Structure formats: structure tokens, C-alpha cells
Amino acid sequence: xxxxxxxxxxxxxxxxxxxxxxxxxxxxxxxxxxxxxxxxxxxxxxxxxxxxxxxxxxxxxxxxxxxxxxxxxxxxxxxxxxxxxxxxxxxxxxxxxxxxxxxxxxxxxxxxxxxxxxxxxxxxxxxxxxxxxxxxxxxxxxxxxxxxxxxxxxxxxxxxxxxxxxxxxxxxxxxxxxxxxxxxxxxxxxxxxxxxxxxxxxxxxxxxxxxxxxxxxxx
Numbered sequence: 001x002x003x004x005x006x007x008x009x010x011x012x013x014x015x016x017x018x019x020x021x022x023x024x025x026x027x028x029x030x031x032x033x034x035x036x037x038x039x040x041x042x043x044x045x046x047x048x049x050x051x052x053x054x055x056x057x058x059x060x061x062x063x064x065x066x067x068x069x070x071x072x073x074x075x076x077x078x079x080x081x082x083x084x085x086x087x088x089x090x091x092x093x094x095x096x097x098x099x100x101x102x103x104x105x106x107x108x109x110x111x112x113x114x115x116x117x118x119x120x121x122x123x124x125x126x127x128x129x130x131x132x133x134x135x136x137x138x139x140x141x142x143x144x145x146x147x148x149x150x151x152x153x154x155x156x157x158x159x160x161x162x163x164x165x166x167x168x169x170x171x172x173x174x175x176x177x178x179x180x181x182x183x184x185x186x187x188x189x190x191x192x193x194x195x196x197x198x199x200x201x202x203x204x205x206x207x208x209x210x211x212x213x214x215x216x217x218x219x
Contacts, residue, residue, distance in 0.1 A: 009167050009208050019046050028108045032073045043073040044138065048164060048210035052136070055215065056081035059160055061133030066090040067121045067147065068139030072101035076108045078136070088114045089128075091121045091139065122146055131156040137163040142185045145192040152201055155218045161202070166193060167212025 025033060036043045044052065052074065062083045066075055069092035079088055092098040098118040105114045117124055121139050125147050135151050137144055144163060151161055171178045171186050172193065178186050196204040196216055204216040 009170050009210075009212055015047070022046050022050055028076060028104065029073065032071055032076070032104060036071065036073065041071055043070055044077075044164060045210035048213060049074070049077055051207070051209060051213060051215075052078060052162065053081065055160055055162065056134065059133055062086045063130070063132045064088040064134045064136065065128070065132045065154065066136045066138065067125070068092070068137070069101045069116055070097060070138075072104040072108075072114070072116070074136065074138065075101070075114050076105065076110060078134070079108075079110050079113050082113065086113070089117065090114060091117050091119065091124055093118070093120050093139075125150045125154070128154055130154070131159070133159050135159070135161045137161070138165070141165055141168060142188045145188045145195065148192060148195055148199075152199065152218065157218055159218050161196075161214075161216040161218070163192070163196075163214045163216075165211040166206065166214045167208065169211065172212065 024030070032043065035041065056078050060081060060083050063086065064078055064082070066088060069075060069090040075088050075090045082088070090101070092101060095118050098116050101116050105111055105116065122143055128150070132154050133156055135155055137147065137151070155161055166189060167173060168182070168186060168189055169177070171182060172189050193206065193214060196202055196214055201218055202216040203219060204214055207213045207215065
């Protein structure tokens with residue numbers, strides 16, 4: 001068996017170069033990056049954050065749905081690119097983490113723009129209505145497959161679905177890299193990727209960036 005490689009998707013020297021070219025954050029986003037590093041909180045990787053910024057800048061969304069709020073980093077990041085009067089709904093299952101996110105969002109002056117719902121996304125998403133310009137999946141990876149139909153239903157025509165950690169440290173692409181305790185997640189992520197690629201309503205690309213990202217546009 002090939003040894004598990006945490007840098008399986010992109011060579012470390014490439015990642016270092018890319019990150020070295022990304023301008024350093026300031027303000028609340030910088031504070032949250034430092035907090036995440038000090039407290040081992042998962043937030044989007046720098047190159048993935050930059051991809052989100054580019055996509056948001058192109059789309060200029062009015063409504064965003066995020067699955068996996070954590071401490072609010074990516075929601076605050078995306079909020080910079082909303083159309084005037086736009087809003088973000090972000091879901092977080094852990095109550096303590098959701099409360100931290102709310103405080104960070106308040107500190108950023110975005111309490112009227114970003115709404116944090118503390119609940120299991122699988123329970124919330126089927127009951128959501130309306131259309132979203134962007135949906136960002138960054139919650140439990142094994143649940144992505146169960147949310148795909150509702151994501152497509154909720155996505156506006158021309159809307160963008162972004163899914164993070166889709167290659168899962170390279171395990172998705174190569175059985176010899178799969179860790180035994182991650183088999184279920186790997187199987188479900190593979191199903192999710194295949195389902196996206198085969199859905200006629202979507203045009204999807206898989207990007208070997210960060211921990212792997214899919215970007216899909218609803219036709």
C-alpha cells in the first residue's frame with residue numbers, strides 16, 4: 001500500500017509558490033486565519049479562498065447558501081462580493097461553533113447580511129425555498145451526495161455550485177491512498193463527483209486545487 005500523502009493532490013513546492021503569490025489578508029479575515037491555525041479549525045485553504053473570490057467577483061451574487069460555516073471565515077469572505085442588498089445563509093451543525101461564527105460575523109459588521117442556522121444541513125436544505133446564485137458545500141463530505149438534488153433544485157439557472165475537499169487528500173483518485181477509516185467518505189464523494197458530471201442540468205469541472213474543488217454551473 002502506498003503511504004498516505006497529505007500533499008497528494010498538488011506538489012508541495014507548487015502549493016508553496018501559489019500561496020506565496022496570494023496577498024496577505026488584513027482585518028477580520030486575517031484574525032480568523034490566525035485563530036483557525038492556533039485552534040486547528042478547518043477553513044478553506046488560501047488558494048481555494050482565492051478561487052471563491054474570483055468566482056464571486058464574476059458572479060456578483062444576490063443570494064448565497066453555504067453548508068459548513070465553521071467560524072464564519074468563508075461567509076465573511078464571500079460577503080464582500082454580494083450585490084447591494086444581497087444575503088448569505090450559512091449552515092453549521094455544532095452549536096458552539098455557530099455561536100463563534102455569529103460573533104465573528106457581528107464583529108465584521110455583517111449580522112444583517114449573513115444568517116447562521118444551527119442545524120444538520122441534511123434536515124434544513126430540503127425545506128429551503130427560493131433560488132440561490134451560489135451554493136458553497138464545505139460541510140461533512142459524506143453528506144454531499146445526499147444534498148445534490150436539493151442543491152440543483154435551489155440553484156438559479158446560471159448559478160454556481162462549488163464543492164470543497166472533493167479529492168480528499170488524493171484518496172478519491174487512487175485506492176492505494178485510501179485510509180481504512182475513510183472508506184465510506186471516499187465512496188460517497190466518488191458517487192457525488194460522478195453524479196455531478198453525469199447530471200444534464202450541470203456543467204462541471206474538477207479542479208486539483210487545494211484539497212480538490214468541483215465547480216458546476218446550472219444550465
